[in-house]
Amino acid sequence: MKKTILNTPYNLTLLAKLGMPETMQPEVSRLIEELYHNMLDVIVNQELATEQKSFKTRIYTQDKRGIFKGKVIRRNQKVVVADIIRAGIQPSHQLYLKLAGILDPKYVRQDHIMSQRIETESGVSGTSLMGSKIGGSINNSIVFIPDPMGATGGSIDEVVRYYEKHHGKAKKYVVVNLVITPQYVKRLEKIKAPISLYAARLDKGLTKTDFIYPGLGGVGEITNNTKK
Secondary structure (H helix, E strand, O other), X not given: OEEEEOOOHHHHHHHHHHOOOOOOOOHHHHXXXXXXXXXXXXXXXXXXOEEEEEEEOHHHHOOOOOEEEEEEEOOOOOEEEEEEEOOOHHHHHHHHHHHHHHOOHHHEEEEEEEEEEEEEOOEEEEEXXXXXXXXXXXXXXXXXXXXXXXXXXXXXXXXXHHHXXXXXXXXXXXXXXXXXXXXXXXXXXXXXXXXXXXXXEEOOEEOOOOOEEOOOOOHHHHHOOOOO
């Protein structure tokens, strides 16, 4: 597994604000959108294939030297963005639209997966996939999984297993989190499929009930205004 912790002062500042109790909607969604936007530049540059191309610019009609030549993202790459409902709804759709803007849209797809942690008084005992809407095979595709919080790794493990069992073999999985734990990293390292992990921040660990500390709070709850 390839792991990249961005850990930039700008993103850490946004994350600090996102985790404050007084930060509420719509500011919560705005911060999440900006954080994923900031991370996408690094991720695309490292994970998508490039090619040398030349394009006529607007100046070409005046001067035949007006041709740009350089390395750009290859447009005919198959990409799937997996939406893990519910914390992943916003970032997955955001990445889906941005990737469709730089790739040929016919190669870009969004899937939807309902995943829920099985919680007990002593913590999280597992993950349940309650339903999915998968658009077809993932063979030779890069599967992006944007999910703000990486706590135990159970959801990602289950999602990858489900894809591999029912929908083929991905070229690789690109997992994009805002905050993760050491326990999460260890769980993903055990997954046999090729994974590139990106996170804005690595936190200290899990509480006794398997929530991240210092963490951001329940992102699924605060984005949907259901947090009590």
